[in-house]
Amino acid sequence: MTEVGAAAQRTNRRGDATRASMLEAALAALATGDPAAVSANRIAKLIGATWGAVKYQFGDADGLWAAVLHRTAERRADVFVPADPSAPLRQRVSTVIDTLYHGLTASDSRAIENLRAALPHDPAELERLYPRTAAELQSWGRGWLSTCQAAFADLDVDPDRVNEVATFIPGAMRGITSERQLGAFYDLDLARLGLTNAIVAYLEGG
Known part of the structure; x- marks a missing residue:
């Protein structure tokens, strides 16, 4: 594997890990039963990320909720x-x-x-x-x-x-x-x- 390919693979792994941690944080927040937890902005704050970082991973709130459902499925x-x-x-x-x-x-x-x-x-x-x-x-x-x-x-x-x-x-x-x-x-x-x-x-x- 070339140096460029190895770097891209490491970047992809970091991206996957970030996405997974965001989904786990979203599930933990939603599982509290607090209706206010159903907020993409609030979940971004809970995981110490910006809304822009969440949008980068999921596109928008619709993409985040769809990903949460897919992960549980x-x-x-x-x-x-x-x-x-x-x-x-x-x-x-x-x-x-x-x-x-x-x-x-x-x-x-x-x-x-x-x-x-x-x-x-x-x-x-x-x-x-x-x-x-x-x-x-x-x-x-x-x-x-x-x-x-x-x-x-x-x-x-x-x-x-x-x-x-x-x-x-x-x-x-x-x-x-x-x-x-x-x-x-x-x-x-x-x-x-x-x-x-x-x-x-x-x-x-x-």
């Missing part, structure tokens, strides 16, 4: 392992429910919930103001649907019902997780069991 890629071909339907549903239940209180999940709460809730407005962020969220949705389809692909279940279940499970689990965080007066283990039973019955009924 990469870290979640191996959360759902391929289904055991011998596992029955109930076990597979239970695994999905339990994984989401524990994962939704993780630091990355809290960060994303805080970010989503601060972004426009109307899809058209989100796409207009934050097109890259909207595209990343849409990619998450497609990825989740593919995960659920793969989890039950080798079983004799109605694929349309699998799609329906995939659509409502995240919201249902956020509700149960919210109850846990608020101090529920209900038995949440029983709630998860009831949700699992309902999903199994619906998929078997197809």
Whole structure:
């Protein structure tokens, strides 16, 4: 490798490290739950960088939020392992429910919930103001649907019902997780069991 090439490689590594540290700082700030943390300028100050440095790495706030979402998606890629071909339907549903239940209180999940709460809730407005962020969220949705389809692909279940279940499970689990965080007066283990039973019955009924 030439001296110029080696220097460029070192520069690229430094740039990658800077970008990674910025993303980790952004996730840590967002995970506090403070709505004011959803500010690219504030995150720049937290990491001791100028807004210009953040813009150099991500372009703008839209690019930063899209990169934050992409980073968490990469870290979640191996959360759902391929289904055991011998596992029955109930076990597979239970695994999905339990994984989401524990994962939704993780630091990355809290960060994303805080970010989503601060972004426009109307899809058209989100796409207009934050097109890259909207595209990343849409990619998450497609990825989740593919995960659920793969989890039950080798079983004799109605694929349309699998799609329906995939659509409502995240919201249902956020509700149960919210109850846990608020101090529920209900038995949440029983709630998860009831949700699992309902999903199994619906998929078997197809």
